[in-house]
Amino acid sequence: MLKYLAGYLGAGLAFAAIDAVWLTTMTNRLYKPILGPILADKPDMKAAVAFYLIYIGGIVFFAISPALRDGGLGRAALNGAVLGFVAYATYDLTNQATLNVWSSRLTLIDLAWGTVLTLSASSIGYLAARWAENRLGG
Template identity: 70%
Template sequence: MLKYVFAYLGAGITFAAIDAVWLTTMANRLYRPVIGSIMADKPDMKAAVAFYLISIAATVFFAVAPALKEGNWTRALINGAFLGFACYATYDLTNQATLNVWSTRLTLIDLAWGTVLTATCAVAGYFAASWAEGKWG
């Protein structure tokens, strides 16, 4: 059980740190020019926290846990990348299908971002859990 706590914390801290940099540098440069006035001036932190908690749990369940079972960090990378792609595709393609202002360019950039971010967090979670088990470091 402790390994999953460390997996969650490792993936979560990594996700929060990297995504904070992304959002603070890209929100006004990438998203605001496309979605303009429908973008909130400041995020709804309750919704943001809920997203992070759910996303990290899914990353641990679908990417980190299978990798720990195999003893192979590349499984975390591959599963994390696919999970990130699928989750961000749900968001981006739904927005593209329903919002006049959403662009294909924004979809492609955000899909790449979600894929890389989730894969990175899954690997971080894997190594945090491995460290907690005494199998790394």
């Protein structure tokens, strides 16, 4: 059980840190010019925290746990990449289908970002889980 907690914490910290850098550097450069007036002045932190908690659980379930059972780091990375692509495709393509201001450019960039971000968090979470398993008997 400790290994899953370590995987969750490792993936969560990695995801939050990497995403924070992306959002602070790209919001004004990428999102604001396209989304303009529909972009909130400040994010709804309750919704943001809920997303992070749920999504990191998905990373543990769909990427880290299978890799711990029978895969290794490559499996965690691949499963994370697929999860990120599917999750971000759901968000981006739904927005592109329903919002006049959404663009194909934003969809492609955000899809790539979600894929790389989730792959990275899954890999780091997997390594944290393995560390816990080896050091703490997790």
